[in-house]
Amino acid sequence: MxxxxxxxxxxxxxxxxxxxxxxxxxxxxxxxxxxxxxxxxxxxxxxxxxxxxxxxxxxxxxxxxxxxxxxxxxxxxxxxxxxxxxxxxxxxxxxxxxxASGAAAPLSTFYQAKDGRWFHPMGTYPGLRDGALAVLDCANTPEAIARAVAKRDALDWEEAFAAANLAGTMVRSRAEWHAHPQGQAxxxxxxxxxxxxxxxxxxxxxxxxxxxxxxxxxxxxxxxxxxxxxxxxxxxxxxxxxxxxxxxxxxxxxxxxxxxxxxxxxxxxxxxxxxxxxxxxxxxxxxxxxxxxxxxxxxxxxxxxxxxxxxxxxxxxxxxxxxxxxxxxxPWAGRKGFEQLAQSVTGVALEEGQCGKPRYxxxxxxxxxxxxxxxxxxxxxxxxxxxxxxxxxxxxxxxxxxxxxxxxxxxxxxxxxxxxxxxxxxxxxxxxxxxxxxxxxxxxxxxxSATPGDWALPPCPPGRHDASWLDRGVEA
Missing domain, CATH: 3.40.50.10540 (Crotonobetainyl-coa:carnitine coa-transferase; domain 1)
Incomplete structure (x- = not known):
């Protein structure tokens, strides 16, 4: 076609x-x-x-x-x-x-802040998780995180996470992102x-x-x-x-x-x-x-x-x-980020959401x-x-x-x-x-039409192979 x-x-x-x-x-x-x-x-x-x-x-x-x-x-x-x-x-x-099992972790979703805006923390890796919980000063449960985020405004949390070299952003509209210095860059x-x-x-x-x-x-x-x-x-x-x-x-x-x-x-x-x-x-x-x-x-x-x-x-x-x-x-070039945060700041999450709550x-x-x-x-x-x-x-x-x-x-x-x-x-x-x-x-x-897509190897555990190249022209 x-x-x-x-x-x-x-x-x-x-x-x-x-x-x-x-x-x-x-x-x-x-x-x-x-x-x-x-x-x-x-x-x-x-x-x-x-x-x-x-x-x-x-x-x-x-x-x-x-x-x-x-x-x-x-x-x-x-x-x-x-x-x-x-x-x-x-x-x-x-x-x-x-x-999706990893995305369901308590720190990987939207929480409403004190000012009614939404904040999205990320805790994909243990270091990020532990750091986020330390800044939030709470336990790793949805209920505890929700109570903690509700104590401060969303932008305050965004700045606190950035200062601690962590990943988390305030949810924005498309217009807000286009007006933001990073969106403009x-x-x-x-x-x-x-x-x-x-x-x-x-x-x-x-x-x-x-x-x-x-x-x-x-x-x-x-x-x-x-x-x-x-x-x-x-x-x-x-x-x-x-x-x-x-x-x-x-x-x-x-x-x-x-x-x-x-x-x-x-x-x-x-x-x-x-x-x-x-x-x-x-x-x-x-x-x-x-x-x-x-x-x-x-x-x-x-x-x-x-x-x-x-x-x-x-x-x-x-x-x-x-x-x-x-x-x-x-200004955000050196910050940590993830897929979910890109959806959050660019306006995608708000536009996808229903009844004012963002979603992916x-x-x-x-x-x-x-x-x-x-x-x-x-x-x-x-x-x-x-x-x-x-x-x-x-x-x-x-x-x-x-x-x-x-x-x-x-x-x-x-x-x-x-x-x-x-x-x-x-x-x-x-x-x-x-x-x-x-x-x-x-x-x-x-x-x-001539070389159908295929992978020569299935996934393997990390560290399974020697850190060396194959001879040129030899497929794995």
Whole structure:
């Protein structure tokens, strides 16, 4: 089914600024099925399929430019909605392993403050949880947190959390966010930033069985956008090595969602020998992806500038990818943030809410997955430029910025009471034996005509593999 004018315009938002040929690429793109009705005013389904399709078209084009077959890409409109929340529909030996269990923690929701405004704290990790409870001076129960938040105004809590280097925001309207200095900084920023940071000779890649085969991706990410970005690249053949420390493990349900197609090794940023090994891995790779707040990697000598300056002679150039919450400029650039907070401050939560109480979008998540697919698109665009003109590149995407993009799209309007999961049902799933057991997960969403999406590896426990690269051209 051909793309509508609205669908082409949404793809143009992504592809045109990255220098990717919209007119040519969309001749190979097709959507099937009907857009499902959703209980939201946001163009949720359009945002999802545009982000997934943009990434898939860029991947297919990259493969063709390195001598692979020209491919058509198709995507089901109903299935694409689930690309925003596939971690809600996974199981191990038939037991539900949904990521929603972590989102149900007492600290991860909306509370009404003294002034009647709403405040959203986050306690995703033990350190954030303990810090938040210390600032709130209360027990970790919904009732205790509600009583504590009600003692002060919402903006006071936001400032107190920021001062303590914690994550929590006051819920705002769209107009309030657009008037806020951070909202203004993001409105002036590209949806996806790709910038050359060093010159180099062109580095065309040899032909390969899959579009991204032979590329090395070093994954320094944590929940959720960053690991989904690298999982997306792994779908078409990269050697992805995820690095984590034993003391900073993501929850198991998140590992089952984000770990497809990756090997996983333990290294600790705070051990000098491990840090040096990380640098060697980065300097012998093609892509480095990190999703910590701005400034964190600089402290370890792993920023784009640090690594590019240390590249050995003859290195083809590095693509350094950063995913964060609030962007690289503005007063909030260094603050901690999460998906739920991006929905809270941009006006999404208020607009989704009923009777004045904010709520999340029907899929629960939005920005994490949009940022992942859009960031992967930017990564591939940077790799194309490296092949064509040479050099090293910085890629950046932020949760709040992609949320703002989704707010600017035109949707069909709210279908009040429409169910989710949608009436059309879940898209196809795959089953794979793994070190965790028999896993069931939604299959890759984009359909490539010549190289069907697949992950060479199922998720594995952190630290299962040695921190080393495979030989070039060898898939995991």
């Amino acid at each position: 051909p793309l509508s004018q609205t669908e082409r315009a949404a793809l143009a938002d992504v592809l045109d600024p990255l220098g990717l040929p919209l007119a040519e690429l969309t001749t190979r793109a097709g959507y099937t099925g009907e857009e499902p009705p959703l209980d939201t005013d946001l163009a949720l389904a359009l945002a999802a399929r545009s982000a997934v399709m943009a990434q898939a078209l860029a991947t297919a084009e990259f493969g063709a430019r390195r001598g692979g077959p020209a491919q058509a890409v198709s995507l089901d409109r109903n299935a694409a909605v689930y690309a925003l929340c596939c971690g809600l529909f996974q199981s191990c030996h038939g037991q539900d392993m949904t990521m 993001l409105a002036a920023a590209p949806l996806v930033t790709v910038e050359k940071v060093a010159e180099g000779a062109p580095q065309p890649l040899p032909a390969a069985a899959r579009p991204l085969s032979g590329l090395r991706v070093l994954d320094f990410t944590h929940v959720i956008a960053g690991p989904i970005l690298t999982r997306t690249l792994a779908e078409q053949g990269v050697d992805c090595l995820r690095i984590s420390a034993p003391a900073h493990a993501d929850p198991q349900a998140f590992l089952l969602e984000t770990g497809w197609g990756k090997r996983a090794a333990y290294l600790d940023f705070h051990r000098p020998g491990d840090l040096e090994r990380m640098r060697r891995l980065a300097l012998s790779g093609d892509v480095v992806v990190q999703s910590w707040r701005p400034g964190a990697m600089e402290g370890f000598g792993l920023s784009a500038e640090d690594l590019v300056a240390a590249l050995p002679a003859g290195h083809p150039g590095l693509v350094h990818v950063s995913v964060d919450s609030w962007g690289r400029t503005g 979008v029907p899929t629960g998540l939005l920005a994490d997955y949009l940022a992942a697919y859009l960031g992967a698109t930017g990564t591939i665009a940077a790799l194309m430029r490296r092949a064509r003109e040479g050099g090293s590149y910085r890629v950046h995407v932020s949760l709040a910025r992609v949320t703002m993009w989704s707010q600017g799209l035109t949707g069909p309007g709210r279908h009040a009471g429409a169910p989710f999961p949608t009436a059309a049902g879940l898209p196809p799933s795959i089953e794979r034996d793994s070190p965790f057991g028999l896993l069931r997960h939604l299959a890759p969403f984009a359909h490539f």
